[in-house]
Amino acid sequence: MSCPDWQRLAALRERDPDAEPPGWREALAHLDGCPACAAAALAADPLLVFRRLPRPAVREEEVAALGAEVLALVRAGRREARRPRRRGFWRGAAAAALVGAALLLEPGAGALRPGPGVTVAALAAEPAAPPLLDGLEASSARVYQLGGDGLALVLVVDASLDV
């Protein structure tokens, strides 16, 4: 057998790693006995250097066990993240103070009023900005939301629009 075209074979294998391109087995047999091909083959596919490594079959149960282990680690990580910490107490106290302050600052609730530069609104977080269009009644429409240059722009594209 003459030296095979390693670039072509490598390209075919890259396209579908599970498939064996025609002439692949013969090429590998040739590679084992042809020192001239070694450089070309490894340049085309460096993974060929591992071609003699044993490939142990992995059973489905092993894959499932590995998946279960990863899942257990993820859950353990979540539990760890939820662990109560000392700071939790201070956060709770701060939140209670905010609610208490908001209730006390209600007009008519008492003589306490916000000091200069302090407003209740500053304590209240803004809700997340909603989309510019909400609930478009045109199932086939495509909606593009663009922004920038001081403009909010929504482009509604629908073949049924007769503008």
Added chain:
Amino acid sequence: MSRSLPPASRSLAARNRIRLGCALGGWLLLVTAGLTGAQGFPSPAPAPRVLSSYTLTLRHQPTAEAVALVRTLLSPAGSVEVKDDGRTLVVRDELAALSRIVGALRSFDHPAAPVRLSVRLVWAGSPQIGFGGAAAGELDPELAGRLRRLLRYDSFVLLSETRLEAREGDEVAYEFRSGYQVRFRLGTLLAGQRLRLHGFRVSRTQPPADLIHTTVNLPLAQPLILGLTRDEGSASALLVVLAYEPLPGV
């Protein structure tokens, strides 16, 4: 009488001391672990969530909009309920979330505020096809320049323009001379920053045809341009340019 051991015996004694130390350490480790297990140090469980509640009877603004606002601020543990009178909200949530909701609801439930709206209809296209109808005037060159940078169109012709004054909750319908109609219901000004236009509908009057029906969230800081076109490569589009400003008295 002192006893001296040969070097080999001294080395053996040293090794024995190390072995004894290791055994003792291991035993202590086992005993500690056993005691810890016996005393029951379970893996830390999530702390139970403490919910507080807040009740507010709305005086000015629609209940449905208040509920929608609260839902955007609830934590996963929170809930909102409307009492039988249809105007009283009961919000249950963690304190941190509740503090945000209390502030937002107080700001939301204000008396109906007046606003001024500007609605402009603009034809957008390329100079090659040109606009065949009657133009109402020139589009502000600065706005036209910004539109040119965002859209694929070069030519912008102002078809109609109006300024309307209305209050939150009002129904608005306006028919333009250019053959289009715009109708909507003004929602609530959210922290003075956004205005919802419910049932926002643009239609053509001749021949009658609905073009779009939606809800618009109009930002205060910038005009909203609503472009309507048949496909992405279309040579022209209808632009509805919306803007508002709160009037004194908000």
